[in-house]
Every structure is written in C-alpha cells, then in structure tokens.
Amino acid sequence: MALFVSTLFPCAAHADEVVLAQSQPMVAPNNQIQRITETINLQKGQEKLQLTLTYYNGSASAPGFKWLRIASPTMHFVSENEFGGKRSLSVDVTGELTWGGNQMLITAGGQRGSTFSWKLTTNQPTVTSLNPSQVSPGHSVTILGSNFSSDPDANVVMFGTHRARCLSASSDKLIVQVPDYADSSSSKVSVSVGGMEAGTLAATVASYPYLSSLSASWVPPGSQFTIYGEGFSPNQSDISVYVGPLQCQIVSVSPTEITVVAPVGYAGEPWGFYQPVKVQVRGVPARNQLTISISQVG
Numbered sequence: 001m002a003l004f005v006s007t008l009f010p011c012a013a014h015a016d017e018v019v020l021a022q023s024q025p026m027v028a029p030n031n032q033i034q035r036i037t038e039t040i041n042l043q044k045g046q047e048k049l050q051l052t053l054t055y056y057n058g059s060a061s062a063p064g065f066k067w068l069r070i071a072s073p074t075m076h077f078v079s080e081n082e083f084g085g086k087r088s089l090s091v092d093v094t095g096e097l098t099w100g101g102n103q104m105l106i107t108a109g110g111q112r113g114s115t116f117s118w119k120l121t122t123n124q125p126t127v128t129s130l131n132p133s134q135v136s137p138g139h140s141v142t143i144l145g146s147n148f149s150s151d152p153d154a155n156v157v158m159f160g161t162h163r164a165r166c167l168s169a170s171s172d173k174l175i176v177q178v179p180d181y182a183d184s185s186s187s188k189v190s191v192s193v194g195g196m197e198a199g200t201l202a203a204t205v206a207s208y209p210y211l212s213s214l215s216a217s218w219v220p221p222g223s224q225f226t227i228y229g230e231g232f233s234p235n236q237s238d239i240s241v242y243v244g245p246l247q248c249q250i251v252s253v254s255p256t257e258i259t260v261v262a263p264v265g266y267a268g269e270p271w272g273f274y275q276p277v278k279v280q281v282r283g284v285p286a287r288n289q290l291t292i293s294i295s296q297v298g
Contacts, residue, residue: 129201276290
C-alpha cells in the first residue's frame with residue numbers, strides 16, 4: 001500500500017461557510033495505485049447541520065489523478081465516472097455522518113505528484129432576533145436565526161455567564177429557558193452551535209430580587225425595620241412587602257434596601273412570631289424569604 005505525503009496547503013473556505021474538518025493535501029509518491037483511509041471527526045451536534053463534503057483533485061500548481069473512487073460505510077460512494085475530469089466535486093452529506101470519527105477509503109490512480117484533498121463545510125450559524133427581548137428568570141424565550149443544530153444540547157446559549165437550558169431546537173429556531181440566576185448583568189445573550197460562534201443579542205433581564213438580611217429579627221408592631229438585598233427598585237410603586245399575610249407600609253426604597261413599618265395587626269397576637277418576610281418587585285417575587293417576629297415583647 002502506497003502512502004500519500006503532504007506538501008500543499010488546504011483550500012480556503014468562503015466567507016459564509018465554516019470548515020468543520022479538512023485533510024492536508026495528499027501527494028502520490030509514485031505511479032502506483034494509491035489507497036488511504038481518512039477520518040472525519042465531528043463534535044456532537046455538528047452531524048445535525050447542513051453538511052457539504054468537497055473533494056479536490058489536483059490544484060493550480062499540481063496535477064490531479066486520472067481516476068478516483070471514494071467509499072465510506074455511511075456516505076455516498078463516489079466513482080471515477082462521477083468525478084470525471086472535474087477539479088472539484090461537492091457532495092451533500094447531510095444526515096450521512098455521525099459525531100465522532102467517520103472513515104472513508106480513497107483509491108486513486110495517476111502519476112507521481114498527483115494531489116488530492118477534501119474539506120467538510122457547513123453554513124455559518126447566525127442569530128437574528130430574540131423574542132421577547134425583555135425576559136425574566138425561569139421564563140422561555142425564542143431565538144431566531146439560521147443553521148442551528150437540531151440537537152438541543154449542541155446549541156449553547158449564555159445569558160452573561162449563566163447557561164440557558166435549550167428546550168427545543170430546529171435549524172432556524174431555538175426555544176430556551178432563561179437561567180434562574182440571570183440578572184441585569186446578563187443582558188448579553190451569546191449563542192454557539194457545535195463549537196461555532198453564532199453571534200450575540202441584547203436582552204433586558206428583570207431579575208428575581210434577593211433578600212440577604214434584616215435590620216432586626218424582632219420588632220414591635222408599628223415600628224420600622226429594613227430589608228437588605230439586591231434587585232430592588234428605586235421606585236416605591238414597584239415594590240410590595242408582606243409579613244405573613246399582612247401587607248407592610250413602605251417608608252423608603254433603593255436598589256439594595258427597603259424600609260417598612262411592621263404591621264400593627266400582629267399586636268397582642270401570639271402568631272406574630274417567626275413570620276415570613278415576602279417581597280415582590282414589579283410583580284416578580286424574591287427568590288427567597290426571611291423571617292421576623294412582631295410582638296410587644298421580644
């Protein structure tokens with residue numbers, strides 16, 4: 001069995017396509033029939049893309065083989081009649097490859113110095129829009145674009161540093177769930193498909209408020225206490241606070257603090273102990289609760 005040796009550079013891709021795999025140009029060391037096994041390696045999810053395999057017989061500076069045969073366990077067989085006198089032949093191999101290694105056997109006859117190479121390409125994945133553009137953690141959002149993978153796990157969608165769960169995928173649409181801990185710093189939504197960058201989109205994330213601490217664990221009815229946390233609002237009308245089932249009067253607000261009046265309805269009632277403090281900002285509930293006791297006696 002004769003071996004090819006590499007001396008030329010691979011062929012370049014067009015601007016709108018991505019090279020997933022390619023061979024080094026192979027050169028016949030003698031006039032014998034040449035046989036070689038090549039392997040096409042794909043990342044998981046790339047096998048679900050639109051795939052084109054292009055064979056190059058010869059180049060601008062080197063002759064091609066007189067005849068070529070290309071066989072594979074899964075791909076379309078290419079005979080010398082199909083290749084004919086062409087310098088290149090492109091074959092749609094969508095659905096014919098698996099992720100991981102795919103083997104093909106090349107058999108060729110020609111003179112010493114004859115060259116051959118191959119290149120597997122796909123269209124560049126691209127994102128175009130996000131709907132809705134204003135989202136909340138845990139809710140679903142639709143991303144439109146082109147050349148996505150139909151394997152949901154192969155489409156990586158990031159809200160800032162938080163990865164979204166891909167619920168469904170097709171070539172032009174992804175439906176994803178906004179990560180639970182996405183916040184205002186997660187406004188940049190980036191998408192990659194099978195390791196290929198597809199672009200970024202902008203989102204407005206209405207994050208869940210978070211309660212970190214209270215200024216006191218016990219207060220008398222009608223007295224003030226402060227809730228500390230993040231994701232609040234500087235507008236008092238955006239916020240509602242409850243202690244147990246009773247709503248609190250709001251005194252002042254900021255993005256990190258809310259000062260309220262402890263409900264007087266707990267006066268003289270023993271069930272005022274260890275009540276949950278619940279906060280909503282623009283109708284979005286805080287992702288946690290704290291407890292406080294309201295009673296005349298601490």
